[in-house]
Amino acid sequence: xxxxxxxxxxxISGSGSNLQAIIDAIAAQKLHANIKAVISNRPDVKGLARxxxxxxxxxxxxxxxxxxxxxxxxxLIHEIDQQQPDLIILAGFMRILTDDFxxxxxxxxxxxxxxxxxxxxxxxxxxxxxxxGVKQHGVTVHYVSNELDGGPLVLQAVxxxxxxxxxxxxxxxxxxxxxxxxxxxxxxxxxxRLKMIDQQVxxxxxxxxxxxxxxxxxxxxx
Ligand code: GRF
Numbered sequence: 001x002x003x004x005x006x007x008x009x010x011x012i013s014g015s016g017s018n019l020q021a022i023i024d025a026i027a028a029q030k031l032h033a034n035i036k037a038v039i040s041n042r043p044d045v046k047g048l049a050r051x052x053x054x055x056x057x058x059x060x061x062x063x064x065x066x067x068x069x070x071x072x073x074x075x076l077i078h079e080i081d082q083q084q085p086d087l088i089i090l091a092g093f094m095r096i097l098t099d100d101f102x103x104x105x106x107x108x109x110x111x112x113x114x115x116x117x118x119x120x121x122x123x124x125x126x127x128x129x130x131x132x133g134v135k136q137h138g139v140t141v142h143y144v145s146n147e148l149d150g151g152p153l154v155l156q157a158v159x160x161x162x163x164x165x166x167x168x169x170x171x172x173x174x175x176x177x178x179x180x181x182x183x184x185x186x187x188x189x190x191x192x193r194l195k196m197i198d199q200q201v202x203x204x205x206x207x208x209x210x211x212x213x214x215x216x217x218x219x220x221x222x
Contacts, residue, residue: 011093016047018091021179036083073101121149126167157214
């Protein structure tokens with residue numbers, strides 16, 4: 001089967017370790033994609049340097065220079081669309097998106113969120129997981145909808161929480177899992193195995209009602 005290369009634009013606000021995992025997966029030919037540009041809403045972040053080191057155009061669009069969220073998002077749409085991407089990847093992009101922005105990329109934008117959604121939407125997910133005393137925690141790849149961290153789920157990685165864990169140890173272990181499952185989900189799109197139509201996710205042509213889970217380095221369909 002010929003796998004067409006997927007053109008990506010990756011949006012970041014910080015360190016970009018997920019961006020790095022995507023860059024590395026492409027270099028290792030595990031992910032059939034090209035990153036056309038990396039765009040950060042914060043200047044001078046490590047993720048921009050990672051893009052530059054990999055020879056990828058690194059663009060800063062500082063939200064502080066815009067009068068409104070709408071004006072920023074319109075300019076962001078302009079910058080992204082110049083690259084004609086197939087898929088937009090949110091990788092630690094710490095901005096709430098306007099409905100117009102989300103609608104413009106409906107079915108073409110993925111996010112990764114460090115919890116087992118629908119648990120722990122929003123910030124400080126690792127501490128909240130500790131405080132809630134959960135036995136399992138993890139990370140979710142999902143399509144973006146206009147509900148914050150509420151779009152249709154694609155893939156989750158699950159880790160066990162031990163008595164010794166704190167927010168920092170959880171964050172480290174979850175991050176490792178992020179770097180595995182984000183390139184995996186993007187490759188599913190490249191292989192045309194994963195799609196979203198009318199807010200319904202399909203994997204291998206089957207409606208996905210519960211996301212597959214990556215547990216102990218294995219994929220299990222739940
Ligand atoms: C990750 O924890 C991701 O789940 C969340 O933002 C963080 C980004 O980390 N959306 P990095 O910049 O990719 O290292």
